[in-house]
Amino acid sequence: MNKVYMIGAKRTAVIPRGGAFSAIEVKDLGAVVLNALLADAGMDTEKVDLVVMGNALYGGGNPARVIGLQAGLPDGIPALTIDTQCCSGLDSIGLGYEKIKSGKSHVVLAGGAESYSRSPLRMRRPRTREEEPLPYDRPPFTPWADRDPDMLEASAKEAEIKGISSEMQIAWAVESHAKAMKARDCLASEIVPINEVMQDAFSRHLSQKVSQRLQPIVGDKLTGLNAATVSVEADAAAAVLLVSQRMIQNISPQGTVLEIVDYKMTGASPMVPMNAMALTVNELLKANQLDPDKVAVAELMEAFAVQMIEFKKAVNMKGDRINRGGGALARGHPIGASGAVNMVRLWHEMQKEAAGTYGIAAIAAAGGLGASMLVKSV
Structure with a gap:
């Protein structure tokens, strides 16, 4: 089997729905990132x-093409x-890894692109002439209506069952924002500008005291989820440049090169989908x-603060190693691009580490x- 290397990683800024990227189509978000990757690598x-790209909201077709x-x-x-919903961006990079590992490809651009702002409105076709089209927010993630919980409701129920207080959740969100604000200037090196x-x-500078008033x-006031402890819907694109061992011998990569050691897809209970992240990392x-x-x-994907608190217990990982530049609670959640954003963040954080250091990116998705993905600096 061929070794697979990541030699570049770029993303756009992550912008909440209706913000500065509200008029920008997915094709433009994604294209600017791919162009930046190739330009940085000096690759034709x-x-x-x-090209493999994750997307969850496009409404069909093949946006990667x-x-x-x-x-x-x-x-x-x-x-x-x-x-694969929230896992789409990371699964796309995983597929690129598998293609190169098998010898079928030598250079793959992989990641994700998503626009909540430009996503199509969804409606079900009438079954008869008398019926009206029926709008819906999301497709089913299981075949069972009684075992297909809304992600918010599933997370709130988990917080209630496990006794994870709103105060604990807010504390995690406050720390995420604080880390993101501290790293803001450093993050500019990984972001490709769009409209400056x-x-x-x-x-932002999030306050525990103010957040507790939300x-x-x-859920209820004791363990419920509020606007500070749930990641916001967002627009963004992110991608990485993967190459084979044969290809890397012919180029001069900028910065630390990461070898992809392993990649895993995992299934878990659809009733508690957020727990799939801890399960896949442990596996x-x-x-x-x-x-x-x-x-x-x-x-790690911070879709919900309760998810991160549960993860830390289940994996027993030290907090100072998790989301050093803040997570999705401080950025936003562009669904099909979020896993790729994590990989871009991982590549740039690993630039600070010595050869032989291990890093992980992980995410969970609806449906369980x-x-x-496990990487090692070379």
């Missing part, structure tokens, strides 16, 4: 073998889109005979899915 577009063409890639370079936007717009979105660590203490950097 003709050397790309495949549209993004590739918009980026100016030759017509002959194939592209495919993955929709170079910073994640949602990060009314619950779901990944076990498969590679690694203790959590051996992981120096972990970029988890994805995780």
Whole structure:
């Protein structure tokens, strides 16, 4: 099997729905990131073998192909889109890894692009002429109506069952924002500007006292979720450049090169989908005979603060290794791009580490899915 290396990682800023990216289509968000990756690597577009992009809200079609063409890639370079909801961006990078590992490809652009602002309105077709089209917010994630919980409700129920107070959740969110604000200037190196936007717009100096005044979105005042402890809907794109061992011998990468050691997709209970992230990370660590203490950097999806509190208990990972530049609670959640944003963050955080250091990115998705990736600095 071929070794697989990540030699570049770029993203746009993450902007809440209706913000500075509200008029920008997915193809434009994605194309600017792909162009930046190739430019940084000094690589001709003709050397790309495949484009893989995650997306959850586009409404059908193959946005990865549209993004590739918009980026100016030759017509002959194939592209495919993955929709595993929140896991889509990381699963796309995982597929790129598998393609290169198998020897089928040598250069893959992989990531995710999502626009809540430009996503289509959804309606179900009438079954008869007398019926009206029926609008809906999301597709089913299981075949059972009574076992397909809303993500907010599932997380609020978990917080109630486990006794994870709103105060504990807010404390996690406050820390996430504080880390993001502290790292704001450093994050500029990973962000490709669009309309001169170079910073994640949602990060702020969040106060525990002020946040505790917020009314619950779901649940009660004691353990419920509020606007501070739930990641906001957002627009963004992120991607990485993956190459084979044969290809890396012919180029001079900028910065630390990461070897992708392993990638895992995991299934979990659809009733508590957020727990799939801890499950997939534990499986990944076990498969590679690694203790959590051996992981120096972990970029984990902060869809909900309660999810992170549960993760830390289940994986027993030190908090100073998790989301060192803040997480999605301080940025936003562009669904199909979020896993790719985590990988971009991981690549840039690993630039600070010595050779041989391990890092992990992970995410969970509706329906009870988890994805995780283990990397090592070279």
